[in-house]
Amino acid sequence: MTSASSAKLQVRNISKVFETKKTKTDVLQDISFEVGSHEVVCLVGPSGCGKSTLFNVISQLDQPTTGTVIHTGRLAMMFQDPALLPWLTVDKNVAFGLDRKQYSKTEMSQLVERYLKIVALEQFGSAYPHELSGGMKQRAALARTLIIEPNIILMDEPFSALDAQTRERLQQFVQTLLQDYPVSIVFVTHDVREAVLLGDRVLVLTKRPAHIRSEYKIDLPRPRRSFDSNLDSYIRSITEQLQAEALLYT
Amino acid sequence: MNKFTHSFLKPLLGWVGLFLSWEIVVRLKIWPTYIFPSPKRVLMVWWDLLTSGELLPGVFVSLQRLGIGFMIAVCIGTLIGLGLARNKNLKQVFGGLILGLQTLPSICWLPLALLWFGLNEKAILFVVVMGAVLSITVAVEGAVRTIPPMYLRVGKMFKLSRWNIYRRIILPAMLPTFVTGLKQGWAFAWRSLMAGEMLFITAGLGQLLMVGRELNNIAQVMAIMLTIILLGLLIDLLVFGVAERHLHKQWGYIKR
Numbered sequence: 001m002t003s004a005s006s007a008k009l010q011v012r013n014i015s016k017v018f019e020t021k022k023t024k025t026d027v028l029q030d031i032s033f034e035v036g037s038h039e040v041v042c043l044v045g046p047s048g049c050g051k052s053t054l055f056n057v058i059s060q061l062d063q064p065t066t067g068t069v070i071h072t073g074r075l076a077m078m079f080q081d082p083a084l085l086p087w088l089t090v091d092k093n094v095a096f097g098l099d100r101k102q103y104s105k106t107e108m109s110q111l112v113e114r115y116l117k118i119v120a121l122e123q124f125g126s127a128y129p130h131e132l133s134g135g136m137k138q139r140a141a142l143a144r145t146l147i148i149e150p151n152i153i154l155m156d157e158p159f160s161a162l163d164a165q166t167r168e169r170l171q172q173f174v175q176t177l178l179q180d181y182p183v184s185i186v187f188v189t190h191d192v193r194e195a196v197l198l199g200d201r202v203l204v205l206t207k208r209p210a211h212i213r214s215e216y217k218i219d220l221p222r223p224r225r226s227f228d229s230n231l232d233s234y235i236r237s238i239t240e241q242l243q244a245e246a247l248l249y250t
Numbered sequence: 251m252n253k254f255t256h257s258f259l260k261p262l263l264g265w266v267g268l269f270l271s272w273e274i275v276v277r278l279k280i281w282p283t284y285i286f287p288s289p290k291r292v293l294m295v296w297w298d299l300l301t302s303g304e305l306l307p308g309v310f311v312s313l314q315r316l317g318i319g320f321m322i323a324v325c326i327g328t329l330i331g332l333g334l335a336r337n338k339n340l341k342q343v344f345g346g347l348i349l350g351l352q353t354l355p356s357i358c359w360l361p362l363a364l365l366w367f368g369l370n371e372k373a374i375l376f377v378v379v380m381g382a383v384l385s386i387t388v389a390v391e392g393a394v395r396t397i398p399p400m401y402l403r404v405g406k407m408f409k410l411s412r413w414n415i416y417r418r419i420i421l422p423a424m425l426p427t428f429v430t431g432l433k434q435g436w437a438f439a440w441r442s443l444m445a446g447e448m449l450f451i452t453a454g455l456g457q458l459l460m461v462g463r464e465l466n467n468i469a470q471v472m473a474i475m476l477t478i479i480l481l482g483l484l485i486d487l488l489v490f491g492v493a494e495r496h497l498h499k500q501w502g503y504i505k506r
Contacts, residue, residue, distance in 0.1 A: 097408040130502025
């Protein structure tokens with residue numbers, strides 16, 4: 001199902017070496033995977049393994065030492081920090097990524113209204129970011145991401161700073177999103193349950209230098225709930241893999 | 251009520267205290283009144299200066315010089331500051347030099363200004379600009395350097411052009427720190443102006459101060475000093491205070 005032709009994102013033989021005068025640190029080692037259209041790929045790994053470095057390379061915020069990243073269509077990102085701009089209202093934050101030459105003012109405000117409705121923030125358009133709760137900020141950031149109609153969304157632990165209830169709601173929200181929008185997602189997380197809940201595939205990374213240790217295809221119907229018992233066997237197996245990884249070389 | 255107490259009654263208490271203790275010292279008769287006049291006398295002289303039409307033209311001339319000089323300093327300082335913050339080489343080459351120049355009291359530029367421009371308005375303006383420009387440069391450079399990298403990342407994320415990153419991210423993001431820097435620059439400009447006007451006699455508040463000295467009129471000296479303090483306070487409160495409060499509210503630094 002992820003033949004090269006339908007792949008939205010191809011990560012090919014990525015390696016990354018951080019070099020200073022005295023030291024040379026291998027962070028990523030020959031990582032390759034593909035993300036098909038309308039597919040969610042979750043990356044989990046032990047903390048400090050280089051997940052964020054991999055994320056930066058995929059999102060082209062950083063260059064790989066060797067290897068290539070190819071993507072078709074529009075790419076958008078979300079981080080743990082919602083990174084809303086504090087001097088703009090929620091409306092203007094959401095509209096931030098829109099090309100101002102492409103849309104008229106009214107078209108823009110209609111789009112903003114639509115996407116604020118999608119993330120259930122239609123009453124907060126004229127508020128400033130500091131007036132929102134953590135979950136609301138992340139939802140506003142999501143609206144800002146969705147409004148440019150990306151084909152691929154790269155998410156770097158977007159919900160890990162939120163409380164459990166808010167996280168659960170946003171995870172459900174992403175799942176409903178998947179039903180309505182044909183979007184591919186790369187989701188980096190350290191939370192195995194979250195990875196199994198959201199992913200079509202879960203890639204388990206090794207300790208530094210990170211490479212792909214194993215791949216799980218999550219064959220469960222959607223929408224999934226985080227307390228579904230059929231998630232448990234996947235979670236157990238992946239957690240064991242991660243623990244084994246943590247014990248290696250120590 | 252509470253706000254009224256905090257922003258009006260309490261500061262008023264300070265002023266009343268100052269004038270009361272001043273009056274007490276005068277009544278103790280430690281010094282003769284031609285050396286240490288009473289507050290009442292100073293206020294009377296101040297009123298005379300105001301009604302005779304000497305004070306307001308002086309205030310106007312000084313504020314005009316300040317305004318023009320400060321604007322020039324803001325333009326130059328902001329440009330140099332942005333350059334230093336965004337270009338490592340510039341910073342390495344000129345950073346130390348600028349810090350060094352900043353420590354030079356601006357009045358030291360006056361002899362140079364007099365030789366270059368002669369005894370005229372340009373010389374005073376030059377001193378005012380030199381007084382403020384370096385502190386604004388340093389403030390802008392700091393303001394840009396301390397912008398959270400996350401905001402710049404948002405710019406990269408949406409593939410903004412270099413120009414748009416400046417316009418839509420860097421400039422608005424540095425605004426709160428920038429205003430604080432402007433306030434500091436303004437204080438430097440104000441001081442330089444007063445020093446300049448005193449040493450190099452032209453119309454203005456500094457000159458009124460020196461006239462008071464020459465006439466041995468301590469009350470006038472004190473009245474002008476009070477005027478300078480009051481003007482400083484007003485500009486600080488009305489211009490920079492309002493701007494700062496607005497920005498802090500918007501950014502959520504203080505509760506609404």
